[in-house]
Amino acid sequence: ETGVTQSPTHLIKTRGQQVTLRCSSQSGHNTVSWYQQALGQGPQFIFQYYREEENGRGNFPPRFSGLQFPNYSSELNVNALELDDSALYLCASSPATSGTYNEQFFGPGTRLTVL
Amino acid sequence: AQSVAQPEDQVNVAEGNPLTVKCTYSVSGNPYLFWYVQYPNRGLQFLLKYITGDNLVKGSYGFEAEFNKSQTSFHLKKPSALVSDSALYFCAVREPGGFKTIFGAGTRLFVKA
Numbered sequence: 001e002t003g004v005t006q007s008p009t010h011l012i013k014t015r016g017q018q019v020t021l022r023c024s025s026q027s028g029h030n031t032v033s034w035y036q037q038a039l040g041q042g043p044q045f046i047f048q049y050y051r052e053e054e055n056g057r058g059n060f061p062p063r064f065s066g067l068q069f070p071n072y073s074s075e076l077n078v079n080a081l082e083l084d085d086s087a088l089y090l091c092a093s094s095p096a097t098s099g100t101y102n103e104q105f106f107g108p109g110t111r112l113t114v115l
Numbered sequence: 116a117q118s119v120a121q122p123e124d125q126v127n128v129a130e131g132n133p134l135t136v137k138c139t140y141s142v143s144g145n146p147y148l149f150w151y152v153q154y155p156n157r158g159l160q161f162l163l164k165y166i167t168g169d170n171l172v173k174g175s176y177g178f179e180a181e182f183n184k185s186q187t188s189f190h191l192k193k194p195s196a197l198v199s200d201s202a203l204y205f206c207a208v209r210e211p212g213g214f215k216t217i218f219g220a221g222t223r224l225f226v227k228a
Contacts, residue, residue: 004158101166
């Protein structure tokens with residue numbers, strides 16, 4: 001069974017640029033959530049995708065967007081990067097959607113640095 | 116609105132001693148509660164969860180947690196700490212029927228040999 005993988009591992013961008021982060025879900029999982037973890041803080045929920053549709057969003061502006069593909073892999077896109085976007089971005093998959101008590105399986109994260 | 120508080124930034128314990136990492140929560144209705152652990156430069160790993168039933172939940176690596184509804188707490192415990200338990204621990208809560216998992220700020224556990 002393959003776990004959750006994320007790419008790239010590290011990324012450096014400058015303010016105003018756009019970035020795309022990628023995630024492959026654990027086999028058999030159809031729900032993907034993305035989190036932003038700033039240094040010294042807990043993960044903050046960005047959004048969740050279930051069967052290629054966004055079905056929940058946290059307090060993040062529209063310049064944070066995503067996609068989920070038929071194979072349940074996912075992308076997180078961030079436009080007009082700001083310095084405060086520097087963080088570890090975590091992808092987590094689970095076997096079902098909201099309203100359930102399933103735990104999430106996290107990838108190792110992508111460390112984004114915005115200069 | 117749901118929230119999670121981990122009142123201690125850091126917990127220090129000697130190897131072989133019992134450990135407790137504290138967590139309190141605020142949520143409408145009966146919560147789903149989780150503990151995750153994060154090692155350096157790694158993603159989060161699931162330890163245990165409380166859904167319903169017995170207030171004492173047992174999880175991975177000898178960890179357990181006690182759900183206390185009246186105190187809205189879900190403290191993580193281990194009878195005998197190991198140096199390898201040193202890591203960052205996160206408590207999380209989700210409302211039944213909700214899509215969002217809310218994490219606490221984390222507690223760093225140091226176990227000294």
